[in-house]
Amino acid sequence: xxxxxxxxxxxxxxxRLAVVGVLVVALAAAACGGSGGRNDSSSGSDDTDRVVRLVxxxxxxxxxxxxxEFHEKTGAxxxxxxxGDAGAMLTKALLAAGAPEGDVIFGIDDSLATRATGPxxxxxxxxxxxxxxxxxxxxxxxxGEMGEQLTPIDRGDVCINVDxxxxxxxxxxxxxxxxDLVDPRYRDLLVVTxxxxxxxGLAFLxxxxxxxxxxxxxxxxxxxxxxxxxxxxxxxxxxxxYTVSGGDxxxxxxxxxxxxxxxxxxxxxxxxxxxxxxxxxxxQQVEYAGLLAGAEHEDLGRKLIEFMLSPAWQEALxxxxxxxxxxxxxxxxxxFQRWAVLPESSRHVPATExxxxxxxxxxxxxxxxx
Amino acid sequence: MNRRRPDQPVGRVAVAAVAVAVAVPVVxxxxxxxxxxxxxxxxxxxxxxxxxxxxxxxxxTVAQAIVSTASTAAIGVPLAxxxxxxxxxxxxxxxxxxxxxxxxxxxxxxxxxxSILGPRGLVDLRATWWPVLVAHVCFNLAVFVRVVGAxxxxxxxxxxxVARTLGATPWKxxxxxxxxxxxxxxGAAAVxxxxxxxxxxxxxxxxxxxxxxxxxxxxxxxxxxQFDLSGAAVxxxxxxxxVVATLALHARFARRxxxxxxxxxxxARRPDSVGEWTQVLAAxxxxxxxxxxxxxxxxxxxxxxxxxxxxxxxxxxxxAASAGTGLTVSPWDAVRVSILxxxxxxxxxxxxxxxxxxxxxxxxxxxxxxxxxxxLGVSATTIGLGLLLAAGRPPVDxxxxxxxxxxxxxxxxxxxxVRAVATALRELPPSVSDVAATLGAGPxxxxxxxxxxxxxxxxxAGAGLAFVASLGExxxxxxxxxxxxxxxxxxxxRLMSRPGSAGFGQAMALSCVLVLLCGAVLAVVDRGVxxxxxxxxDPS
Numbered sequence: 001x002x003x004x005x006x007x008x009x010x011x012x013x014x015x016r017l018a019v020v021g022v023l024v025v026a027l028a029a030a031a032c033g034g035s036g037g038r039n040d041s042s043s044g045s046d047d048t049d050r051v052v053r054l055v056x057x058x059x060x061x062x063x064x065x066x067x068x069e070f071h072e073k074t075g076a077x078x079x080x081x082x083x084g085d086a087g088a089m090l091t092k093a094l095l096a097a098g099a100p101e102g103d104v105i106f107g108i109d110d111s112l113a114t115r116a117t118g119p120x121x122x123x124x125x126x127x128x129x130x131x132x133x134x135x136x137x138x139x140x141x142x143x144g145e146m147g148e149q150l151t152p153i154d155r156g157d158v159c160i161n162v163d164x165x166x167x168x169x170x171x172x173x174x175x176x177x178x179x180d181l182v183d184p185r186y187r188d189l190l191v192v193t194x195x196x197x198x199x200x201g202l203a204f205l206x207x208x209x210x211x212x213x214x215x216x217x218x219x220x221x222x223x224x225x226x227x228x229x230x231x232x233x234x235x236x237x238x239x240x241x242y243t244v245s246g247g248d249x250x251x252x253x254x255x256x257x258x259x260x261x262x263x264x265x266x267x268x269x270x271x272x273x274x275x276x277x278x279x280x281x282x283x284q285q286v287e288y289a290g291l292l293a294g295a296e297h298e299d300l301g302r303k304l305i306e307f308m309l310s311p312a313w314q315e316a317l318x319x320x321x322x323x324x325x326x327x328x329x330x331x332x333x334x335x336f337q338r339w340a341v342l343p344e345s346s347r348h349v350p351a352t353e354x355x356x357x358x359x360x361x362x363x364x365x366x367x368x369x370x
Numbered sequence: 371m372n373r374r375r376p377d378q379p380v381g382r383v384a385v386a387a388v389a390v391a392v393a394v395p396v397v398x399x400x401x402x403x404x405x406x407x408x409x410x411x412x413x414x415x416x417x418x419x420x421x422x423x424x425x426x427x428x429x430x431t432v433a434q435a436i437v438s439t440a441s442t443a444a445i446g447v448p449l450a451x452x453x454x455x456x457x458x459x460x461x462x463x464x465x466x467x468x469x470x471x472x473x474x475x476x477x478x479x480x481x482x483x484x485s486i487l488g489p490r491g492l493v494d495l496r497a498t499w500w501p502v503l504v505a506h507v508c509f510n511l512a513v514f515v516r517v518v519g520a521x522x523x524x525x526x527x528x529x530x531x532v533a534r535t536l537g538a539t540p541w542k543x544x545x546x547x548x549x550x551x552x553x554x555x556x557g558a559a560a561v562x563x564x565x566x567x568x569x570x571x572x573x574x575x576x577x578x579x580x581x582x583x584x585x586x587x588x589x590x591x592x593x594x595x596q597f598d599l600s601g602a603a604v605x606x607x608x609x610x611x612x613v614v615a616t617l618a619l620h621a622r623f624a625r626r627x628x629x630x631x632x633x634x635x636x637x638a639r640r641p642d643s644v645g646e647w648t649q650v651l652a653a654x655x656x657x658x659x660x661x662x663x664x665x666x667x668x669x670x671x672x673x674x675x676x677x678x679x680x681x682x683x684x685x686x687x688x689x690a691a692s693a694g695t696g697l698t699v700s701p702w703d704a705v706r707v708s709i710l711x712x713x714x715x716x717x718x719x720x721x722x723x724x725x726x727x728x729x730x731x732x733x734x735x736x737x738x739x740x741x742x743x744x745x746l747g748v749s750a751t752t753i754g755l756g757l758l759l760a761a762g763r764p765p766v767d768x769x770x771x772x773x774x775x776x777x778x779x780x781x782x783x784x785x786x787x788v789r790a791v792a793t794a795l796r797e798l799p800p801s802v803s804d805v806a807a808t809l810g811a812g813p814x815x816x817x818x819x820x821x822x823x824x825x826x827x828x829x830x831a832g833a834g835l836a837f838v839a840s841l842g843e844x845x846x847x848x849x850x851x852x853x854x855x856x857x858x859x860x861x862x863x864r865l866m867s868r869p870g871s872a873g874f875g876q877a878m879a880l881s882c883v884l885v886l887l888c889g890a891v892l893a894v895v896d897r898g899v900x901x902x903x904x905x906x907x908d909p910s
Contacts, residue, residue, distance in 0.1 A: 055853075058867075081698050081853045084867065091597040095758060099769040101853045115597060197595045229497075230581060233867065240489045362596060367423045370581065 050076040052300035053102030055093055055292065057086045057199075059235060060107060063316030070307050076300045085233045086199035090116055093292070097122045100292035103301035106153065106308070108288045111202045113146050114355025116290065123149040123290040126302055130309035134327040140286045142351055150288035153308050156255050156323035157346050158200040158207070160190070160281040163243045163250035165274055175251070177280045178211055181223060188227035191241040192253040195362055197232045200285065204253055205361055206349040207283035220368050230369055244274045256282060256342060257322035260335040264319060273339050282346040287323065381729035384722045385738045391781050392744050395756020396610070402759055403603030414600035428608065431584040434499060435567035438506035439560050445507065445656060446514025447556060451544070452653040453515060454522035456641045464654055465515065470661045472512035473892050475842025476572025477859040478881040479505055481866055482664035484577055485671040485878060497579035505573040508660040510563040517562070521555030522548070527637040561620040568612060569749045572844040572859065576866055585609050586845070589751045594849070599759070606752040613747045665885060672878035684875035688883075697864055697873070698853050701880050704861035708841055709887070711857055715779035715840035716833050723784045723836070724829060727791035728817070734796065742788045745781050750845025753778055758849045775850050775857065779840035786839055787832035794828030795821065834895030838888045858884050 052074075054062075060080065067078045081102045083089040090112050093105055097120045105123075108116045116122055125148040130136060140152035160181075167174045175186050193201035209216045229249060231237040238254050241247035244262065255261075259273030289308055295301045307313055314325040318336050325332075332340075403414050418424050453465055471479055486492055487501040495501050525548060533543040549556075571586045578587060585605055593602035641647045673680045688701040697704070729738040745753070757778055761768035768774060798821060806816045822829070844859040851860045858880055865877035 079698065083853060084864075088595055091594050094597055095594070095762075095849075096769060098762065099767050196591065231497075232579065235867075236579070359596075359598070363421070367421070370423070370583065 050074075050297070050300065051079050052076045052104065052297050052304050053079045053081050054304065055081045055083060055089065055100070055102035055105045057089045057107045058082045058084055058233070061320045063313060063320040066307075066312040066316045069312045070304065073307070074300065074303050076297070076303075078304065085193075085197050086112065087195075087197045087202065094120050094122055098294045100294055103292055103295035103297045104289055104304050105292055106287065106289040107199070108150060108290065109199045109203065109285050110142075110349070110351040111206055111285075111354040111358065112199060113142055113150055113288065113351040115358070116288075117146045117149050121293055124293045124295070124298070125149050126291040126305065127151045128302070128306045128309065130314075130327045131306075131311075134309065134311070134314075134329065136309070136326050137328050139348075140326050142288070146351065150290045151305055151309070152286050152326040153289050154314075154317050154321070154323040154326050155284065155286050155342070156257055156321075157282045157342060158203045158253065158285050159256045159258075159283075159343065160278040161242070161244075161252050161254045161258050161275040162278055163274060164276050166243050166250035174276070175278060178208065178219070181228075181251075181281075182219060182226050184226065186226065186251070188229075189249055190223075190227075190251040190253075191229040191231060191237045191247075191249040193234050193237050194230050194232050195365055198234055200234055200253055200255070202354075202358070202362075203283045203285045203349075204281070205365060206354050206358075207281070207347045209357075209361060210283075210347045210349050217364055217368060220365060224369055251278075253281075255322060256346075257318070257324070257336070257340045260339040261322045263339065264335055277341065277343065279343045279345050282343040284346045284348045286326070378725065378729055378732075381725040381738070384726040385729055385741050387722055388726065388745065388781070388784060389741050391777070392748060392753075394760050395753050396748060397756075398760040398763075399603045399606050399752055399756040402599050403607060406600060414604050418601050418604040424605070424608075427583065427585055427588055428612075431568060431586075432612075434502065434506075434584065435564050435570075438503055438510070438567040439564045441503060442507045442510045442514060442563050443556065443560055446511050446559070447518055447549075449511065449653050449656055450515045450518035450522060452649045454519045455638060456646060456650050457638045458641060458650050460654075464657050465519070467661045468515045468657045469512045470889075471508040471664065472510070473838060473888055474509075474664075475844065475859050475884055475888065476509070476570070477576055477844050477862045478668070478842070478884050479509055479664065480573040480576030481862060481877055481881045482668045483508070483573070484866065485667045486664070488577075491667075496577070497581040499582055501577040502570075502574055502582060505577060506563075506567050506570065508664065509573070510566055511656075511660055513563050513566075514556075514559045517559040518552055518555050521552040523637065525551055525637055530637075558620065561616060565613065565616045565620070568616060569609070571749075571751060572863075575844075575863060585612070586749055586751055589749070589755070590845075590848070593751075593755050599755075602755060606749065606755065609749050609752065610747065613749065617743065617747055665882075668878050668881050668885065672875060672882050674875065676875075684879045687876060688879055697856065697861055699856065701858075701861055701865075701876055704856050704858050704880070705883055705887075707855050708857040708859075708884075711776045711779060712837050712840035714773065714776035715783055715843075716837045718776060718780035719784040719787050719836040719840075720829070720833050722780070723787035723832065724791055724822075726784070727788045727795060727832075728821075730788055730792040731795035734792075739792075742785050746785045750782055750843065751849070753781060754846030754849030757846070761850075770852070772855070775847055775855070776840070778846040778850055779843045780836075782843050782846060783836035783839040787829075787836045790828050790832030790835060791825060794825040798824055831895040834891050838891050841884065841887060841891075 060082065062078060062080050071077055079102075083092045083101070086107045086109060089105075090108055093100060094115070100122075105116075125145075127148050128151065136152055137155070140155060141147050142150055142152075162174045164174065172185070175181055175183070180186060181190060192204060195202040195205040208219055212219050229237075229241060231241060234254065237252055238258070239245050241249045242252040242254075243250045254275075256277055259275045259277065262273045262275060263270050289305050291298065291301050291305060309327055311327075311330065314327045314330045317323050317325055318340075319333050322340075324336075324340075324342060404410060404412070406413060449468070453461065453468075474482075483501045483505045484491070484496075487495040487504065489496065529547055529551065530543050533547040534540070538546065568584075569586050570584065571590070574582060574584055574587050575590070583591065586609060589602045589605045589609065592598040592605065641650050670680075672684050673682065675681050675683055691697055691700045691703075699707075726738065726742060730736075730742055733739065757774065758769065761771070761774055802824070803816050803820060806820045811819065841857075842859060843857075844863070847857050848860055848863065851857055856864065862877045862880050862884075865873035865880070
């Protein structure tokens with residue numbers, strides 16, 4: 001700092017100033033040139049290797065073989081633009097509606113469908129049929145205008161997973177109903193995800209409204225007093241808090257297909273799943289794809305959604321994303337046949353019903369839980 | 371200063387540009403709050419203001435800021451005292467080191483604390499206020515050390531001598547004479563720290579785990595998670611009011627603050643007892659704890675692999691976008707985007723800020739001065755959300771424009787540069803410019819050939835500061851950065867939001883890169899830090 005004072009007192013010649021001036025110009029040039037160069041290179045690469053961008057949630061796993069087949073057929077690579085959990089992904093897309101960050105959006109579920117097809121102009125109507133021979137399970141289709149903008153791709157029910165080994169060690173009978181979850185015997189054992197950010201969280205909230213009607217808020221208040229933990233995302237809850245992943249909670253809000261996932265991801269160290277499903281807690285969740293309005297590669301986007309209904313994509317879904325195919329008659333892998341059951345008792349809360357009340361539920365839920 | 375200086379058209383244009391640049395996002399946000407489906411409506415206002423949660427959140431936000439400020443003061447004032455009072459080997463190094471957490475981007479400090487107080491750290495305190503409090507204390511200690519330290523440095527040693535002669539013990543002299551003399555400085559520092567904690571965003575997003583929240587975070591949650599833009603806009607309005615009230619408080623303290631004294635007898639002396647050496651040791655340990663520990667933790671976690679061994683894997687993987695980490699581009703791309711963006715932001719801030727600083731220096735406290743404070747007052751999330759809303763409006767959709775992020779960063783950075791340059795300009799002896807005028811130099815020539823060269827150091831320091839602030843900017847950038855062009859802080863948040871994945875190690879490595887970048891720039895322009903904290907000199 002002493003040397004500063006001395007330099008400030010001397011009056012440098014114009015040469016030093018010129019250096020500063022040149023530097024500023026160089027900085028500006030570097031910045032402009034840099035970004036200009038980027039644009040050139042990306043548009044250049046588009047000609048040789050076309051790209052279609054798929055906006056989706058973080059935990060989506062691209063089925064690589066199917067993606068390779070798509071590349072062979074169309075000459076386009078699929079680039080995944082992950083944007084947080086499903087709720088966060090959709091909001092980000094809505095804020096960018098008209099100037100989207102990709103061509104196709106995938107992962108909008110029943111509980112978010114009305115938001116996606118609202119007045120913001122997020123999607124271009126497009127809802128193809130599967131290729132010859134296949135048909136989409138009718139129960140998964142959305143009614144009216146929603147159905148014209150969103151195509152069902154898969155179904156993966158949201159269920160509370162139970163670490164059966166943990167309960168066996170403690171000599172405790174695992175909870176069987178939603179009522180059990182507010183029982184003090186199961187205090188501090190459950191971790192769920194927030195309906196604000198996470199789509200399984202919102203589906204589960206809708207399920208509890210379906211079960212308890214007007215009294216749903218009481219149930220959540222009791223759940224809160226019983227020590228439920230809320231995490232912002234599925235990753236947070238399942239990968240760090242669930243006892244099977246090394247955490248301290250033996251009950252976690254996850255999917256009906258999480259048990260086979262444990263076997264597949266264990267790479268041979270597990271021959272049986274560690275978790276079972278709590279049937280009474282399950283809520284049907286359908287995932288939809290839509291074409292983003294203002295997409296840069298709209299034509300490729302259409303082809304991608306069509307391809308998502310083809311056998312290559314549908315058959316790959318169970319073991320990459322642990323969901324059930326939406327196209328009827330798609331063969332299931334053995335792991336699914338053995339350990340993944342779509343519970344008969346799954347609640348189904350219609351998208352229109354969730355859509356009408358969602359914002360109120362979330363507001364109410366936040367004032368209880370946060 | 372020359373009172374009859376001619377008008378400065380360039381400076382006026384620059385100040386007007388900043389005013390417009392702030393007004394655009396604020397108007398866009400307010401428009402969204404008060405207009406629903408094209409008609410004026412107070413629904414959103416009523417909905418948010420009648421919600422009990424809103425007021426709980428306001429209370430929690432203010433309470434955490436008070437607790438954070440008090441905790442920081444409890445450590446910061448004694449620390450400033452010891453560092454000002456005693457001369458010991460390495461004192462200036464310790465003083466500089468205390469600045470380190472302050473210049474770290476909030477997201478980086480957040481990840482550092484998360485690596486210690488998060489999953490697989492020493493103890494998992496996610497979703498409690500403790501990590502946030504620790505981060506706030508680490509971050510803001512520098513403000514007390516600088517501001518109170520400078521005031522203590524400026525004290526006349528004679529007042530202590532007098533007190534001792536009249537029979538006061540050293541402790542009593544400190545408590546009854548010296549501390550009251552620097553009370554305005556303590557107050558000013560406390561208000562600055564309070565303001566930082568009130569609008570703290572990056573550290574809470576990283577450390578809050580979704581359950582710890584403040585107004586600023588709630589704006590972000592409502593806008594980007596709940597898709598309640600009108601609600602977010604109302605909260606942003608409340609936040610603006612809170613900040614303006616705090617700034618008014620700051621102005622009162624700043625007026626009463628003592629000016630640092632130059633020259634004369636030095637107050638600092640060598641410690642001469644075991645007790646005094648213990649105080650020095652405690653100060654060194656405290657500074658080490660807030661400086662070395664977080665960075666060491668970052669480095670260690672960037673090297674720790676999932677199987678518990680150590681290696682360079684996370685660093686090697688920075689070159690490629692890896693599946694399952696939530697990033698579309700490679701982390702190195704984010705570094706490149708960040709540097710380019712910060713350079714552009716610095717260039718914009720310089721082109722606007724230097725002429726504006728001239729105008730500000732001419733009339734401190736005048737209209738120009740107040741306009742340049744406004745970007746500090748409007749919270750970063752409000753600027754980000756507002757720019758996004760404004761950019762998406764017809765006729766031209768600007769959301770894809772590359773310069774949107776640099777423009778937002780420049781807006782956040784320009785007050786820092788203005789402060790650094792204006793302070794230096796004010797210290798120029800008017801006689802120099804007068805002599806040049808007498809010799810026949812016109813106003814433009816005087817500025818270019820006389821004044822500008824004399825404040826060159828401050829311009830460079832201000833630009834360095836603007837660069838670092840742009841590099842670490844998170845609150846506005848997180849709204850504006852496109853998925854294929856994330857800056858480093860945005861990339862770190864994306865990686866950190868998936869604690870179970872390999873992305874955590876990469877986030878740590880990226881944080882280290884950002885520390886190195888900021889460190890390198892600030893090593894060159896250390897002086898710039900003063901502009902941040904409002905103190906003017908460090909005579910060590």
